[in-house]
Amino acid sequence: MGSGHGGAGGPPTALPAIASAPSRPVGRRWRPSRLKVPPLIDEYGWTDALRLAFAPHARAGLIPGRIVVQQREANLVATELGTLSARLSGKLRHEARAAGYPAAGDWVAVAAGAGDGKGTIQAVLPRRTAFVRRAADSAHTTQVIAANIDVVFVVTSMNADLNPRRLERFLAAAWQSGAKPVVVLTKADLSVHPEEEAAEIAALAGDCPVVVVSARAGRGLDSLKEYIRPGETCVLIGSSGVGKSTLVNTLLGEARMATQDIRAGDARGRHTTSHRQLVLLPGGGLILDTPGIREVGLVEAELGLGTVFEDIERLALDCRFTNCGHSNEPGCAVRAALDSGALGAERWAHYQKLSAEMAAQGASLDRMAQEMERHRAGAVQRAYRAAKKAQREP
Numbered sequence: 001m002g003s004g005h006g007g008a009g010g011p012p013t014a015l016p017a018i019a020s021a022p023s024r025p026v027g028r029r030w031r032p033s034r035l036k037v038p039p040l041i042d043e044y045g046w047t048d049a050l051r052l053a054f055a056p057h058a059r060a061g062l063i064p065g066r067i068v069v070q071q072r073e074a075n076l077v078a079t080e081l082g083t084l085s086a087r088l089s090g091k092l093r094h095e096a097r098a099a100g101y102p103a104a105g106d107w108v109a110v111a112a113g114a115g116d117g118k119g120t121i122q123a124v125l126p127r128r129t130a131f132v133r134r135a136a137d138s139a140h141t142t143q144v145i146a147a148n149i150d151v152v153f154v155v156t157s158m159n160a161d162l163n164p165r166r167l168e169r170f171l172a173a174a175w176q177s178g179a180k181p182v183v184v185l186t187k188a189d190l191s192v193h194p195e196e197e198a199a200e201i202a203a204l205a206g207d208c209p210v211v212v213v214s215a216r217a218g219r220g221l222d223s224l225k226e227y228i229r230p231g232e233t234c235v236l237i238g239s240s241g242v243g244k245s246t247l248v249n250t251l252l253g254e255a256r257m258a259t260q261d262i263r264a265g266d267a268r269g270r271h272t273t274s275h276r277q278l279v280l281l282p283g284g285g286l287i288l289d290t291p292g293i294r295e296v297g298l299v300e301a302e303l304g305l306g307t308v309f310e311d312i313e314r315l316a317l318d319c320r321f322t323n324c325g326h327s328n329e330p331g332c333a334v335r336a337a338l339d340s341g342a343l344g345a346e347r348w349a350h351y352q353k354l355s356a357e358m359a360a361q362g363a364s365l366d367r368m369a370q371e372m373e374r375h376r377a378g379a380v381q382r383a384y385r386a387a388k389k390a391q392r393e394p
């Protein structure tokens with residue numbers, strides 16, 4: 001990723017300036033009563049539950065922060081002291097090889113440097129939700145794209161990019177993240193019949209809301225904003241070039257994210273955004289821009305699949321045999337629906353393909369997720385015990 005820069009949209013900006021983080025005086029003379037703005041981390045979604053989970057780290061002298069830009073070497077972390085550039089501690093780096101790296105949106109415990117804008121990430125708090133995909137280079141490792149998110153915007157554009165099959169895959173992955181998925185159809189100005197197209201997509205998306213927007217025509221932005229609540233975090237997921245960064249800029253009211261025109265030949269994007277970045281919006285919500293991904297590897301998508309293919313799962317309940325294989329069994333409701341045309345053959349074939357893929361991957365990925373949580377919980381407990389011990393023997 002990161003190639004193909006410098007097209008008609010202008011050169012992508014290098015590292016983002018994290019705006020709206022009022023730099024605060026550090027040290028004893030800091031008087032909170034004078035502050036008119038709420039503490040920064042509250043804006044980033046800090047809650048009482050997190051405060052509780054963080055208590056042992058606070059006793060160990062660490063400060064809480066949220067990863068706003070995830071990079072291999074140093075992450076940018078929003079804290080009470082402003083945005084710090086923070087590396088992983090040696091121990092975390094070691095653990096990360098098995099348990100995965102902290103991701104954008106993660107809440108972390110940081111040892112802040114001596115006012116030099118740097119810090120070290122010592123621990124990662126347990127995640128509430130996570131959008132996960134299979135790592136590009138392996139079928140057996142997972143990669144967290146966004147942590148602690150409330151809404152997944154599954155973004156697809158109303159031009160040549162619109163692909164119902166891919167949308168289904170993205171939706172399945174979104175459902176299993178634990179966050180609420182919302183389909184965002186972009187570039188409505190390029191569609192001759194946006195309403196009709198949106199209605200087709202809505203039928204496919206089941207219970208999931210569908211929002212039609214055009215950044216260019218300024219359409220649908222208010223409907224979109226309704227899903228971005230203060231203190232909540234949304235992530236934009238979708239192929240390159242569908243207009244994710246353009247949406248962020250539109251919501252910000254300034255061109256902070258780099259954007260670039262799509263290729264004329266095949267309408268594909270140029271992979272302009274190269275890292276995940278969490279942005280605080282003027283209205284108080286948070287939005288995470290991500291580099292475009294073509295497909296999402298399915299990860300324990302059992303729940304997700306059931307939600308996207310609710311009609312099929314419901315049909316299967318009416319089969320005479322509970323273990324019906326839906327091939328030649330008598331009283332098979334799925335076969336009956338296929339025969340009557342109530343269930344499309346293509347949709348059924350697609351469901352079968354996804355189910356098979358899921359079954360093959362599910363087990364190993366499940367184990368990996370559990371392992372990850374175990375590591376995290378272990379680290380919190382160790383920090384707590386260390387803090388207790390320090391209290392007993394001052």
Ligand SMILES: Nc1nc2c(ncn2[C@@H]2O[C@H](COP(=O)(O)OP(=O)(O)OP(=O)(O)O)[C@@H](O)[C@H]2O)c(=O)[nH]1
Pocket residue numbers: 009186187188189190213214215216217239240241242243244245246247258259260261262269270271272273274290291292293
């Ligand atoms: N016609 C039209 N073009 C748009 C709209 N929104 C974005 N675009 C264009 O689509 C192109 C790609 O937009 P980006 O925002 O860079 O896309 P992206 O999804 O962030 O792409 P990656 O960073 O590569 O994943 C740019 O040329 C935008 O100007 C829209 O509402 N209408």
Ligand SMILES: [Mg+2]
Pocket residue numbers: 244245246258259272273289290291292
């Ligand atoms: Mg982008």
Ligand SMILES: [Zn+2]
Pocket residue numbers: 316319320324325326327329331332333334335
């Ligand atoms: Zn059946």
